[in-house]
Amino acid sequence: MDKFRITGGNPLRGRVSISGAKNSALPCMAAALLTSETVTLHNIPYVRDIITQRRLLEDIGATVLTPELRTHKIMADHVELFEAPYELVKTMRASVLALGPLLARFGRARVSLPGGCAIGTRPIDLHLAAFQHLGAEVGLESGDVVARAPSGGRLRGSEVHFDKVTVTGTENLMMAAALAEGKTVIHNAAREPEIADLGELLNKMGARVRGCGTPTITIDGVESLGGAEHTIIPDRIETGTFMVAAAITKGELEIKGCRPEHSAIVIAKLREVGVEIEEVNQSTLHVRCCAQGLRAQDVVTEPHPRFPTDMQAQYMALMTQSEGVARITENIFENRFMHASEMQRMGAALAIEGNTAIVEGPTQLTGARVQASDLRASASLVLAGLAAQGETIIDRVYHIDRGYERIERKLRAIGADIERQKASVTGSLRGAAPQAEEVATGIN
Numbered sequence: 001m002d003k004f005r006i007t008g009g010n011p012l013r014g015r016v017s018i019s020g021a022k023n024s025a026l027p028c029m030a031a032a033l034l035t036s037e038t039v040t041l042h043n044i045p046y047v048r049d050i051i052t053q054r055r056l057l058e059d060i061g062a063t064v065l066t067p068e069l070r071t072h073k074i075m076a077d078h079v080e081l082f083e084a085p086y087e088l089v090k091t092m093r094a095s096v097l098a099l100g101p102l103l104a105r106f107g108r109a110r111v112s113l114p115g116g117c118a119i120g121t122r123p124i125d126l127h128l129a130a131f132q133h134l135g136a137e138v139g140l141e142s143g144d145v146v147a148r149a150p151s152g153g154r155l156r157g158s159e160v161h162f163d164k165v166t167v168t169g170t171e172n173l174m175m176a177a178a179l180a181e182g183k184t185v186i187h188n189a190a191r192e193p194e195i196a197d198l199g200e201l202l203n204k205m206g207a208r209v210r211g212c213g214t215p216t217i218t219i220d221g222v223e224s225l226g227g228a229e230h231t232i233i234p235d236r237i238e239t240g241t242f243m244v245a246a247a248i249t250k251g252e253l254e255i256k257g258c259r260p261e262h263s264a265i266v267i268a269k270l271r272e273v274g275v276e277i278e279e280v281n282q283s284t285l286h287v288r289c290c291a292q293g294l295r296a297q298d299v300v301t302e303p304h305p306r307f308p309t310d311m312q313a314q315y316m317a318l319m320t321q322s323e324g325v326a327r328i329t330e331n332i333f334e335n336r337f338m339h340a341s342e343m344q345r346m347g348a349a350l351a352i353e354g355n356t357a358i359v360e361g362p363t364q365l366t367g368a369r370v371q372a373s374d375l376r377a378s379a380s381l382v383l384a385g386l387a388a389q390g391e392t393i394i395d396r397v398y399h400i401d402r403g404y405e406r407i408e409r410k411l412r413a414i415g416a417d418i419e420r421q422k423a424s425v426t427g428s429l430r431g432a433a434p435q436a437e438e439v440a441t442g443i444n
Ligand code: UD1
Pocket: 023, 121, 122, 123, 124, 125, 126, 127, 128, 164, 165, 166, 167, 168, 169, 190, 192, 302, 303, 304, 308, 309, 310, 331, 332, 333, 443, 444
């Protein structure tokens, strides 16, 4: 398994470009299963989860061409298999996104139940209840979820109220409802920018989806969908991670190709902390740190438009360098503080009380040998390593490869002393198949 070696202390300076959003690309790729025509997606990030999703589509029978590195042409005209097997679901929970489109288009789908993962239990009960509202029969066979449309083969539109905001659940239901008979109204829908991106693609394919970005989404089902061409939105979490990278190294970065409005809450929080952030234009941020120093501020993770759970770990790294005590409360996932003990090994002063981490700063972090445990936790350890004195070795960086495009190259180009120590060819990003020990970590 590859490792990162980081020697901390360099202020990061220069320009960095943001890649496409993995969490938008994954549902948009799944949406291509809704039609026999070609769906062309641009700005797909070159990350491991995308390779896994591509493999899933190909296993199902779709053809995926990449005329350019970041463009996928997906043709699901010869679908033979209506299932996502355990081998794929266990490495990437987004595989469950195959359920909605397969069920809607072919009237049946089988997806292995995602197990528990490193950031807590990740149930899909809300997805399944939503499909039942649309008339599907849902059962469990040998650890797989098996869903069938009512006799006649078509789902029926319905009112669905999610008890809890679920991003993947909202996406799965939007795709299922797009081909259902009649109108579906989703109440308490997720409002993440990735939802609006999927809605835009579906509408380009001929769907009738309204209200994305609000808590109520209305979908008038159509009989069939066609091909479309769509550009994936920039990754707001990568944007946030680089904002923290500028701040934690006391550097100055121009972050290009981003969408500042998708990061509004993170920008606001970082400004409270003392980071100087200028919105240069609609796709560029200028981030500088920090004439007045960094001041600790509390944060609570909640569904969009509140502070994202996917920035919690990176924010924790920043709080180790900020003056005062910060309480960081994680409300979306249980067990999402695994980076905390690794940061403690680097000298961070922090304690965990239930779903709250209490961080006292500033502390001089020192390099150590640490282990990545999930995608965003890995990013936070990279950030801590960049701020630490001496050498940090981060083990199991396959987690970071799942969601950050060539992060070490991007960081090196702006002055970081970071290198990838390769274990073997199969451990690298190029190896599409994850190794046995690289599983059971779910999506993030
Ligand atoms: C979540 C985050 C998303 C983030 C992603 C990766 C939220 C609301 N969602 O999306 O921003 O990018 O993780 O880290 O912040 N739940 C159920 N039953 C279900 C589905 C979900 O109880 O059927 C619960 C989950 O356990 C969790 C919450 O609902 O506590 C949100 O889950 P969900 O939004 O579905 O997770 P992701 O789509 O993975």
